[in-house]
Amino acid sequence: MEDKIVINELLQDEEKPSSDNTMGSTLLSLSLNNSGQSLNQMGMLRIKLEEAKKENEILKAMLNQVNEHCTTLQNRILFEMQQHQLSASSSSPRNNNNHHDSQGNKQDAEKPMLHTRQFLNIGESSILDGNTKACAIAENVEKKILGKNLASDINKYNVKGEINSQITLNEVKSTEDQASEVTCRRARVSIRARSDFSLMGDGCQWRKYGQKTAKGNPCPRAYYRCSMGTACPVRKHVQRCFKDETILITTYEGNHNHPLPPAARPLASSTSAALNMFLSGSITSSHCTTTLSNSPLFSSSPSTISPSTAVATFSHNATCPTVTLDLTQPNNYLQFQRATTSSQDRHTPSFFPLPLHGNPQNYSEDLMHLWYRVPLPTMLAPENKNLALVDVVSEAITKDPSLKAALFSAISSLTEDPDQKNNINNQSQLSKSSGGYDPCSKVPAIIPPHQPCTTQLI
DNA sequence: CGTATTTGACCAGCGC
DNA sequence: GCGCTGGTCAAATACG
Numbered sequence: 001m002e003d004k005i006v007i008n009e010l011l012q013d014e015e016k017p018s019s020d021n022t023m024g025s026t027l028l029s030l031s032l033n034n035s036g037q038s039l040n041q042m043g044m045l046r047i048k049l050e051e052a053k054k055e056n057e058i059l060k061a062m063l064n065q066v067n068e069h070c071t072t073l074q075n076r077i078l079f080e081m082q083q084h085q086l087s088a089s090s091s092s093p094r095n096n097n098n099h100h101d102s103q104g105n106k107q108d109a110e111k112p113m114l115h116t117r118q119f120l121n122i123g124e125s126s127i128l129d130g131n132t133k134a135c136a137i138a139e140n141v142e143k144k145i146l147g148k149n150l151a152s153d154i155n156k157y158n159v160k161g162e163i164n165s166q167i168t169l170n171e172v173k174s175t176e177d178q179a180s181e182v183t184c185r186r187a188r189v190s191i192r193a194r195s196d197f198s199l200m201g202d203g204c205q206w207r208k209y210g211q212k213t214a215k216g217n218p219c220p221r222a223y224y225r226c227s228m229g230t231a232c233p234v235r236k237h238v239q240r241c242f243k244d245e246t247i248l249i250t251t252y253e254g255n256h257n258h259p260l261p262p263a264a265r266p267l268a269s270s271t272s273a274a275l276n277m278f279l280s281g282s283i284t285s286s287h288c289t290t291t292l293s294n295s296p297l298f299s300s301s302p303s304t305i306s307p308s309t310a311v312a313t314f315s316h317n318a319t320c321p322t323v324t325l326d327l328t329q330p331n332n333y334l335q336f337q338r339a340t341t342s343s344q345d346r347h348t349p350s351f352f353p354l355p356l357h358g359n360p361q362n363y364s365e366d367l368m369h370l371w372y373r374v375p376l377p378t379m380l381a382p383e384n385k386n387l388a389l390v391d392v393v394s395e396a397i398t399k400d401p402s403l404k405a406a407l408f409s410a411i412s413s414l415t416e417d418p419d420q421k422n423n424i425n426n427q428s429q430l431s432k433s434s435g436g437y438d439p440c441s442k443v444p445a446i447i448p449p450h451q452p453c454t455t456q457l458i
Numbered sequence: 459c460g461t462a463t464t465t466g467a468c469c470a471g472c473g474c
Numbered sequence: 475g476c477g478c479t480g481g482t483c484a485a486a487t488a489c490g
Binding site: 210212237 | 478479480481483484
């Protein structure tokens with residue numbers, strides 16, 4: 001009120017013809033008007049600023065979504081391009097192998113770049129979306145690739161072993177899907193590992209349904225089926241190696257029809273990746289080799305200096321394709337064995353060792369990752385082909401402490417996973433409680449009653 | 459008593 | 475056709 005009175009007096013004074021006060025009253029009036037407008041403008045600006053902030057946040061969220069989608073698409077494109085390239089290379093005639101070899105070094109230098117880029121993209125996705133989403137992406141890509149590759153695999157082996165060079169990304173047909181379903185059911189992934197490794201479990205629950213003494217092996221083979229899902233078709237059998245009873249051979253077959261627990265994903269990705277490469281034809285000749293070095297199963301801890309090691313053996317026996325992942329291999333090489341389609345040569349495959357590169361620090365636990373190197377044909381002398389793998393492995397482990405450390409580190413990295421730890425604990429408890437049967441009595445508790453699993457081939 | 463394991467029997471595929 | 479082998483079934487058994 002006092003302010004109004006003062007203003008009115010001032011206005012009245014302004015109306016007076018006083019020359020002395022004229023200038024002062026005008027200035028005061030202008031000042032009052034300006035302050036009022038400033039208050040209004042400030043309020044409006046503040047409102048607009050708030051609105052701009054809100055809009056900015058919305059735009060940021062939208063940008064993040066776009067980035068996520070872009071990263072996902074990039075990963076898919078890279079996978080598809082790589083698979084497409086491999087399909088073309090694997091379809092090249094075998095008599096071009098020498099030419100392939102001559103350019104080996106060049107490709108050898110280029111492939112790791114793709115490998116690195118691919119991994120970085122996946123890594124970014126992992127950072128943006130978290131491991132769960134990244135894992136889901138990887139699994140989706142695996143499903144897509146494996147579905148395609150199974151179809152192409154059927155095409156290739158149905159035509160007298162000749163490689164179909166016309167495999168394209170669009171060749172996945174409904175009929176092939178059915179056939180791939182059958183192939184998938186028959187395809188197997190076998191894992192050779194030390195017994196301590198196997199004790200870590202694989203994340204799934206298994207129910208034993210049979211036991212059989214295999215040919216020439218005093219240790220019986222135990223048969224398990226997945227009990228996590230209703231009527232899950234996945235089965236596995238476990239058998240101790242005849243020549244080295246500290247080695248367990250676990251063979252997985254079939255596809256889970258239920259979600260896998262997180263603890264089961266690393267090995268699932270690895271086995272899926274191995275089988276994927278095998279069925280995709282990437283290992284069809286002695287000129288295309290593949291590594292699983294970044295596969296979660298083989299990823300080692302950051303402290304590991306030398307890369308983690310594994311040996312993948314690819315073979316087509318009479319009934320089904322089989323991929324054997326040898327986690328006992330001490331060399332820094334990944335060996336691939338691919339039987340020929342000839343029945344005579346079926347059991348005399350060639351080995352193609354590969355150095356395992358890649359920085360273990362960059363490995364993402366839940367991501368499957370593949371990269372391809374140029375072939376190194378006939379690295380092993382023919383006489384070595386007949387050597388017992390176990391003997392070679394055992395001897396190499398004994399002679400090379402660094403390799404032993406690398407293997408130990410790789411195993412330790414898995415045991416550091418909380419889920420894995422829980423599995424170990426659960427298994428040890430279950431093993432105690434139920435007196436878990438040991439297929440070979442010389443080694444305790446190979447497969448506990450509820451040994452967790454891991455295989456999702458598709 | 460319910461659940462999981464064991465184990466002998468049975469079946470199918472493959473090679474000779 | 476026969477035998478061998480791998481794989482599965484199901485009743486018996488063990489365990490909590």
